[in-house]
Amino acid sequence: MLQVGLCDDEPVLLDTLEEKVRRCFSENLIFAEIQAFTGGQNLLYEAEDGKRFDLLLLDIEMPGMDGLELASRLRLLLPDALLIFITSHVEFALDAYELSTFRYIPKNNMDGRLEHALLDAAAAIQLQQSQSYIISNQNRLERIPLKNLLYIQHVEKNSLLVTDLPAPENTGKSGGAEHTEFKVRKTLQEIYEELNPDDFLFIDRGFIVNLSHVMSVKVGCCILRDGTRLPVSQARMPVLKEHLLSFWKQHI
Numbered sequence: 001m002l003q004v005g006l007c008d009d010e011p012v013l014l015d016t017l018e019e020k021v022r023r024c025f026s027e028n029l030i031f032a033e034i035q036a037f038t039g040g041q042n043l044l045y046e047a048e049d050g051k052r053f054d055l056l057l058l059d060i061e062m063p064g065m066d067g068l069e070l071a072s073r074l075r076l077l078l079p080d081a082l083l084i085f086i087t088s089h090v091e092f093a094l095d096a097y098e099l100s101t102f103r104y105i106p107k108n109n110m111d112g113r114l115e116h117a118l119l120d121a122a123a124a125i126q127l128q129q130s131q132s133y134i135i136s137n138q139n140r141l142e143r144i145p146l147k148n149l150l151y152i153q154h155v156e157k158n159s160l161l162v163t164d165l166p167a168p169e170n171t172g173k174s175g176g177a178e179h180t181e182f183k184v185r186k187t188l189q190e191i192y193e194e195l196n197p198d199d200f201l202f203i204d205r206g207f208i209v210n211l212s213h214v215m216s217v218k219v220g221c222c223i224l225r226d227g228t229r230l231p232v233s234q235a236r237m238p239v240l241k242e243h244l245l246s247f248w249k250q251h252i
Helices: 011-027 040-048 067-077 090-097 107-130 188-192 237-251
Strands: 002-007 032-037 055-059 082-087 103-106 132-136 141-145 149-155 158-163 180-184 200-204 207-210 214-218 221-224 229-231
Touching: 002 011, 002 040, 011 032, 011 055, 011 107, 032 040, 040 067, 055 067, 055 107, 067 082, 082 107, 103 107, 149 188, 158 188, 188 200, 188 207, 200 229, 200 237, 207 229, 214 237
Parallel strands: 002 032, 002 055, 055 082, 082 103
Antiparallel strands: 132 141, 149 158, 149 207, 158 180, 200 207, 214 221, 221 229
């Protein structure tokens, strides 16, 4: 199910946009949970509280925090979310595209462009979500979306894949309200060779981190979006900083 966030400071226009988005997804049998916000700060609070959005439709011209500022702050929390900007002023288009915008839609041509943008976004998100790590052996077959994989930790003779997925019922996996863990009988090096080295990095002999979840780096550790602190060896710290800066430039 797609998680969609809408933001426009004009309630009437927001209601109209929400109705168009719901109708488009419904008619094309795309399941989506849609939340509408009349202020950017409320949307930002939701993201800061851990709410994940796959697609964001933002008005650019809003009082206080405008759509461009909101998008730049949301990029740190939701690096994989697709952005669609809606505005009456074409002069904002260049700034919008510099934020890795998926689409830019003028308000005076919304009917002509919105549906195509939504369907293209849904297809892109479904492709994104299909990028997964597969656990396959005689006893199990499981798919873990890479976007949900926080880090991998060496534990005795196993590797522990720690995710932000909800814990399935009656599976025997460990996991609480925030993290669900998957144990794999492989070394960290074996798993690392199966991942994209542009997105994942060894930060310590016992840890591999998903760069998309790293929010900051401090002495001896990196801090993930959910507050988790992972150890970073002194030797790996310069490498982490270099890779993280490159990753942020490409995705933020």
